[in-house]
Each structure stands twice: as structure tokens, then as C-alpha cells.
Amino acid sequence: MTLILLFGLAVSFLITLVCAPFFIPALRKLHFGQYIREEGPKSHQKKAGTPTMGGVIFLIGLSLAILIIALRFHAATQDTYMLLFVTLGFGLIGLLDDFIKVVMKRNMGLTSKQKMLAQIVIAIIFWLILTRYDYSTYLSFPGTGWMINLSWFYPIFAIFILIGVPNATNLTDGMDGLLTGLASIVFAAYAIIAYYSMNLGAAIFAAVLLGSLLGFLIFNAHPAKVFMGDTGSLAIGGALAGLAILTKTEILLVVLGGVFVVETLSVIIQVISFKTTGKRVFKMSPIHHHFELSGWTEWKVVTVFWVVGLLLAAIGIYLKVGLAY
Numbered sequence: 001m002t003l004i005l006l007f008g009l010a011v012s013f014l015i016t017l018v019c020a021p022f023f024i025p026a027l028r029k030l031h032f033g034q035y036i037r038e039e040g041p042k043s044h045q046k047k048a049g050t051p052t053m054g055g056v057i058f059l060i061g062l063s064l065a066i067l068i069i070a071l072r073f074h075a076a077t078q079d080t081y082m083l084l085f086v087t088l089g090f091g092l093i094g095l096l097d098d099f100i101k102v103v104m105k106r107n108m109g110l111t112s113k114q115k116m117l118a119q120i121v122i123a124i125i126f127w128l129i130l131t132r133y134d135y136s137t138y139l140s141f142p143g144t145g146w147m148i149n150l151s152w153f154y155p156i157f158a159i160f161i162l163i164g165v166p167n168a169t170n171l172t173d174g175m176d177g178l179l180t181g182l183a184s185i186v187f188a189a190y191a192i193i194a195y196y197s198m199n200l201g202a203a204i205f206a207a208v209l210l211g212s213l214l215g216f217l218i219f220n221a222h223p224a225k226v227f228m229g230d231t232g233s234l235a236i237g238g239a240l241a242g243l244a245i246l247t248k249t250e251i252l253l254v255v256l257g258g259v260f261v262v263e264t265l266s267v268i269i270q271v272i273s274f275k276t277t278g279k280r281v282f283k284m285s286p287i288h289h290h291f292e293l294s295g296w297t298e299w300k301v302v303t304v305f306w307v308v309g310l311l312l313a314a315i316g317i318y319l320k321v322g323l324a325y
Contacts, residue, residue: 001200004075005191008065008204009211016061016215020054024219024226027051032102050224053098054216055232059091061212069204077201082129083242084205089122090166090238094230109230116163123162126242127155142252142319158245165244165253166237168260171267171286173233176222178288178302182309183236184213186256189313190243193252196321202246209239222299249320256316259309263287 028051066084070076096118097109110118137154138147150157173179187210194203216232219225228236244253254261266287273281282290291301 001075001195001203004069004073005195005203005207007073008069008208009214011068012058012061012065012208012211013215015064016058016212017218019060020057020216020219020226023054023057024051027053027226032098050227052102052227052229053095053231054220054226055091055094055228055230055235057219057226058209058212058216058228058232059088059235061215062087062209065208065211066205069208075200075204077204078133079199079201079246080205082126083202083239083246085129086122086126086162086242087209087235087239089125090119091231091235093118093122094170094232094234097234098229098231119163119166120159122238123159126162127158130158130245136248138248139250140248142249142255142316157250161244161250161253162238162241165241165257165260166234168257168264169237169240170230170233172260172263172288173228174286174288175292175298175302176224177217177220178305179233179236180213180217180220180228181302181306182259183240184210184217185306185309185313186240187213187243189256189317190240190247190249192317193249193320194243194247197247199247202243205239206243222302249316252316252320255312255319258312259305266290 032051032053063084066076066080070080093110093115097115101109109115137150139150139157140147169179169183172182187206191203191206191210194200194206213236216228220228240253240257244250249256263286266282267285269281270285273279283293284290288301288305291304292298296304
């Protein structure tokens with residue numbers, strides 16, 4: 001099975017690596033360039049016009065690699081396909097949002113109500129598929145033997161995760177390579193956790209998505225030649241939420257994806273503070289922009305966040321795997 005995981009990682013990496021040089025010029029030719037908000041950091045204005053919707057590239061690498069594994073090794077399981085569904089489902093929402101922004105020139109893309117409704121639909125479909133199989137309504141607290149049964153409330157909790165995580169990853173996607181690198185770290189952790197939890201279908205999916213993201217990172221790292229857009233950021237969030245539910249690591253995801261949590265909290269704190277006191281806690285939110293406006297270079301912010309992500313992933317793996325063996 002280890003060889004299948006490595007094979008999937010390598011194949012998805014190579015497919016993405018090969019596809020990117022063809023897709024990036026095509027996106028540029030179609031004028032699918034990134035719109036940069038005027039209220040954002042001034043240093044980002046030079047990025048205007050950089051091809052976006054690049055999430056399509058690593059989603060193709062993911063899908064083709066899983067298809068190859070399914071046909072060659074017959075190793076894909078129901079969990080693999082469920083994760084592929086939720087990833088592509090949220091990616092489709094992001095693609096539509098990007099299309100409206102870039103092609104139809106509506107800067108806000110889908111309205112918040114439209115986006116929320118679409119996300120709820122995908123989340124409910126995922127949940128309905130899950131109910132056809134055995135699933136647990138228990139939550140386990142990492143590093144302890146504590147468990148709690150949410151019973152009838154678990155479906156609501158699961159749908160909240162499926163909606164909340166993609167929005168958190170969407171907020172994090174604000175610098176070259178930031179989300180791609182952080183997501184790669186978390187999916188690597190999930191490949192290890194799923195493998196040792198004997199959920200091989202989820203392990204295959206995590207390893208394959210890791211490979212496609214690493215291939216994409218070559219073109220998305222600073223200075224980025226392509227942005228993933230909402231197509232990629234929402235897809236990544238959907239994949240993470242699905243993995244958390246299927247591997248029963250819903251609470252552990254707070255540790256593994258700690259950077260995403262902090263990014264989201266920074267936005268919530270900023271909004272509440274400004275609306276109640278008229279003052280801003282951060283120079284700009286999400287918090288990665290605060291550090292940038294404090295004098296850090298973009299590359300420094302990204303690398304520091306990656307290091308923090310690595311430390312959190314190591315802690316998460318230890319809590320789930322290390323303490324169990």
C-alpha cells in the first residue's frame with residue numbers, strides 16, 4: 001500500500017507539472033487575470049492580470065491520478081470517491097465564482113447567499129452519501145481518551161465543518177504559495193494519519209492531492225505565475241473538511257489547520273472590533289496582511305506561516321499516531 005501512495009503522489013505531481021505550462025498561457029490568452037482589490041496592500045497591485053482559476057490545474061492532476069490508481073490497482077475506495085466528490089463540488093462553486101469575477105467582470109463574484117446555498121447543497125449531498133455507510137457520531141479529543149456523542153446534532157456539526165473549512169482556506173489564499181504550501185503540509189499529515197488509521201482510501205486521496213499541490217506550488221510560489229483562485233481554495237477546504245469527517249479527526253483539524261483557524265479568527269476579530277469600537281486590531285486582515293504591512297516581505301510571511309504549519313502538523317500527527325503506538 002505504501003508503494004501505491006507513493007505512486008499516486010508521483011503521478012499526480014507529474015500530471016500537474018505537465019499540465020501547468022499548457023494551462024497558464026491559455027488562461028492568460030483568455031484574459032482570465034486576477035483582479036486585485038484597491039483596499040488590499042499596494043504591493044499587490046503589480047499582480048493584477050496574473051492568470052487565476054489555476055485550481056483547475058491541480059484538480060485535473062488529482063482526478064486523473066485517482067482514475068489511474070482505480071484502474072491500475074483497484075485501490076480506490078468509497079472514501080476516496082466521496083472525498084473526490086466534495087473536493088470537485090466545492091471546486092465547481094469556486095470556478096463559477098471566479099468565472100463571474102474574471103469573465104463577467106463582477107468583482108464580488110457570486111453573492112454571499114448564492115455561495116452559501118451552493119455550499120450547503122454540496123455539504124448535504126456529502127452527508128446523505130455518508131449516511132448510506134456506517135459512521136460514528138462520536139467526537140474524540142486528541143491526546144486523551146475522552147469522547148463525546150453528538151447523536152442527532154452530529155449532522156449539523158458535520159455540515160458546519162463542510163461549510164466553515166472551505167471559507168477558512170479561502171481567506172488564507174492571499175499570498176503567493178501561502179495556501180498551497182500550508183495545504184500540502186496538512187494533506188501530508190492526513191496521508192500519514194489515514195494510513196495508520198487503516199483508512200487506506202482516505203490515505204490515497206490525501207497523498208494524491210499532496211502530489212498535485214506540490215506540482216502546482218512550483219508555479220504558484222513567489223513570484224506566482226498563476227493563482228489558484230476560489231476554484232482551488234474552496235476545493236482544498238472541501239477536501240480537508242471531508243478528510244476530517246471520514247478519519248474522525250474533526251477536533252484534531254483545529255490543530256492540523258491551526259493557521260487557517262488563526263486567519264479566520266483575525267477576520268472575525270477585526271470586523272467585531274471595527275463595528276463595536278470603530279478601531280481595527282490589525283493593520284489589515286486576514287492576519288498575513290498585518291505582518292506584510294508591518295514590514296515583513298511576502299516571502300518571509302509565507303515561509304514563517306509554513307514553518308508554523310509544519311510544527312502544528314507534527315503535533316497533530318503525534319497526538320493521533322504517536323500516542324497510539
